[in-house]
Amino acid sequence: MNLNDKISDKAPARIGFYICHCGTNIAGALDVPAVRDYVAKMPGVIVARDYKYMCSDPGQELLGKDITEHKLNRIVVASCSPLLHENTFRKALEKAGLNPFYFQMVNIREHVAWVHTDKPGATRKAKDLCSAAVRRVKFHKFLEKKKVPYHPDVLVVGAGIAGIQAALTMANAGKKVYLVEREPSIGGHMAMFDKTFPTLDCAACILTPKMSAVKSHPNITLWTYSEVAKTEGSAGNFKVTVKRKPRYVKEELCVGCNDCIDNCVFKEPKFADEFNMGLGKRKPVYMPFPQATPHVALIDAETCLHFKTGKCKQSCAEACDRKAIDFNQKEEIKEIQVGTLLLATGFEVFDAAKDPYYGYGVHPGVYTSLEIERLVNASGPTNGEIVLRDGRKPKSVGIIHCVGSRDAKTNKWCSRVCCMYSLKLAHLIKEHTGAEVYNFYIDMRTPGKMYEEFYDRLLEEGVHFVRGRVSEVSDFAMSPEEEGKLILRAEDTLAGFVRRVPVDMVVLSTGLTPKKDSQTVARLFNIGRSPEGFFQERHPKLAPVNTFTDGIFIAGCCQGPKDIPDTVAQAGAAAAEALALIDKAYIELEPDTAFVVEDTCSGCKSCVPLCPYTAVSFDEVKKKAVINETLCKGCGTCVAACPSGSIKQNLFEDEQIFSEIEGVLTND
Amino acid sequence: MRIEEKVKRESRRDPEFARWVRSVAGGEDIRRCIQCGACSSACQLSSYMDYTPRRIINLAREGFKKEVLGSFTIWLCASCYACRAQCPKEIKITDIMYALKRRAIREGTYPARFPTAVMAKEFANMIFSRGRVTENYLVTMLFLKTNWFKFLGMSRLGLGLLRAGRMSFFPDSVKNRSEIKTILNAVDGK
Ligand SMILES: Cc1cc2nc3c(=O)[nH]c(=O)nc-3n(C[C@H](O)[C@H](O)[C@H](O)COP(=O)(O)OP(=O)(O)OC[C@H]3O[C@@H](n4cnc5c(N)ncnc54)[C@H](O)[C@@H]3O)c2cc1C
Ligand code: SF4
Ligand code: SF4
Ligand code: SF4
Ligand code: SF4
Numbered sequence: 045m046n047l048n049d050k051i052s053d054k055a056p057a058r059i060g061f062y063i064c065h066c067g068t069n070i071a072g073a074l075d076v077p078a079v080r081d082y083v084a085k086m087p088g089v090i091v092a093r094d095y096k097y098m099c100s101d102p103g104q105e106l107l108g109k110d111i112t113e114h115k116l117n118r119i120v121v122a123s124c125s126p127l128l129h130e131n132t133f134r135k136a137l138e139k140a141g142l143n144p145f146y147f148q149m150v151n152i153r154e155h156v157a158w159v160h161t162d163k164p165g166a167t168r169k170a171k172d173l174c175s176a177a178v179r180r181v182k183f184h185k186f187l188e189k190k191k192v193p194y195h196p197d198v199l200v201v202g203a204g205i206a207g208i209q210a211a212l213t214m215a216n217a218g219k220k221v222y223l224v225e226r227e228p229s230i231g232g233h234m235a236m237f238d239k240t241f242p243t244l245d246c247a248a249c250i251l252t253p254k255m256s257a258v259k260s261h262p263n264i265t266l267w268t269y270s271e272v273a274k275t276e277g278s279a280g281n282f283k284v285t286v287k288r289k290p291r292y293v294k295e296e297l298c299v300g301c302n303d304c305i306d307n308c309v310f311k312e313p314k315f316a317d318e319f320n321m322g323l324g325k326r327k328p329v330y331m332p333f334p335q336a337t338p339h340v341a342l343i344d345a346e347t348c349l350h351f352k353t354g355k356c357k358q359s360c361a362e363a364c365d366r367k368a369i370d371f372n373q374k375e376e377i378k379e380i381q382v383g384t385l386l387l388a389t390g391f392e393v394f395d396a397a398k399d400p401y402y403g404y405g406v407h408p409g410v411y412t413s414l415e416i417e418r419l420v421n422a423s424g425p426t427n428g429e430i431v432l433r434d435g436r437k438p439k440s441v442g443i444i445h446c447v448g449s450r451d452a453k454t455n456k457w458c459s460r461v462c463c464m465y466s467l468k469l470a471h472l473i474k475e476h477t478g479a480e481v482y483n484f485y486i487d488m489r490t491p492g493k494m495y496e497e498f499y500d501r502l503l504e505e506g507v508h509f510v511r512g513r514v515s516e517v518s519d520f521a522m523s524p525e526e527e528g529k530l531i532l533r534a535e536d537t538l539a540g541f542v543r544r545v546p547v548d549m550v551v552l553s554t555g556l557t558p559k560k561d562s563q564t565v566a567r568l569f570n571i572g573r574s575p576e577g578f579f580q581e582r583h584p585k586l587a588p589v590n591t592f593t594d595g596i597f598i599a600g601c602c603q604g605p606k607d608i609p610d611t612v613a614q615a616g617a618a619a620a621e622a623l624a625l626i627d628k629a630y631i632e633l634e635p636d637t638a639f640v641v642e643d644t645c646s647g648c649k650s651c652v653p654l655c656p657y658t659a660v661s662f663d664e665v666k667k668k669a670v671i672n673e674t675l676c677k678g679c680g681t682c683v684a685a686c687p688s689g690s691i692k693q694n695l696f697e698d699e700q701i702f703s704e705i706e707g708v709l710t711n712d
Numbered sequence: 713m714r715i716e717e718k719v720k721r722e723s724r725r726d727p728e729f730a731r732w733v734r735s736v737a738g739g740e741d742i743r744r745c746i747q748c749g750a751c752s753s754a755c756q757l758s759s760y761m762d763y764t765p766r767r768i769i770n771l772a773r774e775g776f777k778k779e780v781l782g783s784f785t786i787w788l789c790a791s792c793y794a795c796r797a798q799c800p801k802e803i804k805i806t807d808i809m810y811a812l813k814r815r816a817i818r819e820g821t822y823p824a825r826f827p828t829a830v831m832a833k834e835f836a837n838m839i840f841s842r843g844r845v846t847e848n849y850l851v852t853m854l855f856l857k858t859n860w861f862k863f864l865g866m867s868r869l870g871l872g873l874l875r876a877g878r879m880s881f882f883p884d885s886v887k888n889r890s891e892i893k894t895i896l897n898a899v900d901g902k
Binding site for chain 2: 488498499503504505506508511522523525526532536538540541542543544545580676
């Protein structure tokens with residue numbers, strides 16, 4: 045008997061049934077022999093066995109041996125989730141010469157053993173599910189996976205350190221990479237820092253070489269000030285539309301000489317400067333920061349006199365001898381074809397104004413950590429001097445940890461990096477100002493190579509560590525020493541009393557949150573988000589850079605808070621996973637796709653607009669619906685929608701589903 | 713019971729005192745303490761202390777002088793070094809306790825009538841003036857300055873010791889008292 049052609053679909057079923065103990069995972073929660081014996085009596089079942097670990101090599105060999113010896117042509121394995129081992133068993137069938145789709149898996153671990161405590165009940169449920177699978181597998185048909193070529197180009201979205209690292213890794217491996225960044229310059233948050241913990245090496249010194257490498261890499265196409273507007277297709281074959289905002293300066297002509305900026309009709313910078321968190325000012329035509337990459341000026345139409353009144357003499361354009369300024373620049377739309385997408389869209393810091401007790405935006409002496417990063421930065425608005433808004437140097441500074449973290453009212457999670465950056469800022473503030481620094485913390489979380497040692501160092505530097513969450517920042521003085529100060533009130537839980545500490549400057553160590561548009565972006569790329577809003581990895585431990593959508597990877601803080609070393613490691617991992625897919629050069633498509641039975645299709649077109657993956661189109665000549673197998677994800681929407689029942693889906697045909705339902709319902 | 717304000721303002725902190733603690737022998741690493749509490753749990757006497765050794769370290773390095781020098785803890789410390797042996801940051805807790813005791817005696821801030829403090833002070837005084845300790849005098853001073861009723865209760869034992877020649881009525885003394893003084897002053901850095 046030839047088991048591997050369509051004719052064998054019709055051969056009488058010879059079923060092999062295997063139930064796995066999974067150690068005690070399954071065997072401890074239900075009566076495995078009883079289920080085995082129950083199935084053994086079902087019509088068509090030739091062998092029924094139980095085994096300690098079906099996924100082990102001997103388990104798979106047992107299956108293969110039975111297929112040959114007993115001429116089995118259908119296999120059912122009752123064990124764990126198909127997500128884990130469906131592929132393992134399908135491969136075992138294939139090895140024994142059987143079509144891998146003559147197989148059905150029953151999840152009696154996650155769906156039965158792990159969720160029930162009543163053993164007889166669990167055993168009954170397992171019997172029902174196994175009987176359903178045995179009935180359904182008889183109707184399984186010969187199927188083949190389709191191979192489609194995998195487009196080798198990659199799109200990386202977001203050019204913080206994660207996106208930069210991933211893009212460089214793949215470009216160095218010879219892949220063509222598109223790198224799309226929303227802001228006028230690449231670099232992300234890291235570009236804003238002065239020093240990085242725990243080594244205190246200068247952020248710019250280690251980041252700018254990578255930024256330049258991106259800009260000059262022959263395999264990288266860098267589009268800044270751009271965003272992805274649309275994605276279509278699936279792994280191996282995505283079509284992506286990118287919108288490029290006009291910067292009114294021609295990127296290919298501008299050499300970043302700053303002549304336009306010097307000659308703008310606004311003699312002095314007047315407008316809040318985004319990169320410096322509004323602590324500094326810029327002109328309408330500006331360079332985001334000295335190391336901006338690409339090193340190209342841009343004009344902000346919101347503030348530029350020409351765009352607002354049409355009456356500017358355009359001295360910027362006059363000053364530019366390369367004629368790079370172009371007021372007529374329009375938004376550009378680019379369409380690209382790539383096989384892989386890598387998202388590295390990063391994070392946002394918690395909006396400190398949302399915490400009513402800490403007075404951000406009310407008391408001028410209250411700052412966020414990112415603002416302090418800009419103040420201590422030599423290229424920041426104060427050239428690295430830490431001064432208050434009124435120009436005074438602070439003599440005492442309070443740093444409040446966990447702002448917008450570990451708090452049921454805002455965000456429940458620990459943001460992982462803020463203890464460390466608070467220590468870093470304490471060091472830098474002490475170094476720059478000699479001020480007394482108080483860190484108010486709940487727990488000191490310093491897990492990482494050389495991190496605890498960094499905490500030791502700060503302890504020795506004489507920072508005051510007060511263990512307790514500050515309840516409020518107020519300017520209500522209760523004694524002469526508190527006059528004109530901001531007073532922090534917290535229980536020093538280690539000293540055992542409440543303290544009032546008056547300071548000149550308060551730093552809020554705001555937590556890391558998902559970006560406000562993370563839901564829109566997740567939808568755009570058809571990936572999931574975890575409950576708090578960061579992008580969802582396929583598996584928290586074993587597939588941390590994969591998503592549930594094939595061909596789409598995530599790296600960096602868009603997946604969850606992490607520091608730069610972890611971000612870079614994750615970016616490398618995501619790049620490696622992407623390269624593994626690309627270098628395979630083709631992608632195998634699951635055969636559980638829908639197909640049109642042309643004879644009965646009436647050409648009503650109901651199905652066409654319903655497909656979420658735009659896989660259904662209409663053949664105007666034949667007047668029939670057509671399904672593109674490459675695009676179809678097997679969601680079943682069109683199958684259910686077709687009024688004449690003319691769309692079927694592999695592995696989900698009517699007789700398969702009905703016999704499965706019968707199996708569940710006809711148990712004794 | 714009188715209700716009083718317990719919140720501590722920054723003016724209650726004495727940075728000078730914190731600096732002094734760091735300057736004494738054994739105090740140099742006090743800032744490294746991570747407040748793990750190993751010292752307090754290792755200390756067999758912490759059950760009777762008003763502040764645990766961990767809190768003493770915390771308060772001392774922050775400069776809460778009044779609390780530290782007024783606490784019973786430093787007087788209950790038996791100098792057993794159990795805390796020092798267990799401290800993950802190798803803080804010389806016992807040495808710090810000694811330094812705090814000395815400072816408390818010097819400033820007269822030890823709890824009045826607390827025997828350990830009184831005894832330590834009288835002991836030191838005697839050594840300074842005579843170079844030797846005379847138990848009879850030491851015990852007398854201790855009881856007189858703490859609880860003289862007890863002194864009466866102990867008189868029989870005292871008389872017995874005297875009769876057996878175990879205690880002397882006459883004050884002991886070294887031959888050359890001024891030499892002892894010079895040595896002790898040198899130790900104190902005078
Ligand atoms: C105050 C502070 C201090 C810190 N200090 C340190 C430190 O000293 N050491 C350390 O190891 N870590 C530090 N961190 C953590 C560090 O910032 C992160 O680990 C790192 O920045 C994560 O990089 P990323 O590329 O994932 O995200 P980001 O730096 O946020 O970069 C994301 C990039 O994607 C772009 N983007 C976002 N959405 C889109 C979109 N839809 N389309 C196109 N582009 C998009 C953004 O504009 C940005 O350029 C600190 C964090 C904070 C808040
Ligand atoms: S057009 Fe005028 S206002 Fe605008 S950037 Fe040029 S000089 Fe400045
Ligand atoms: S890392 Fe530290 S400051 Fe940040 S949320 Fe966690 S405990 Fe709080
Ligand atoms: S054992 Fe050492 S580190 Fe721990 S609380 Fe005591 S002194 Fe501090
Ligand atoms: S040396 Fe003193 S504080 Fe330390 S354990 Fe012994 S008695 Fe306790």
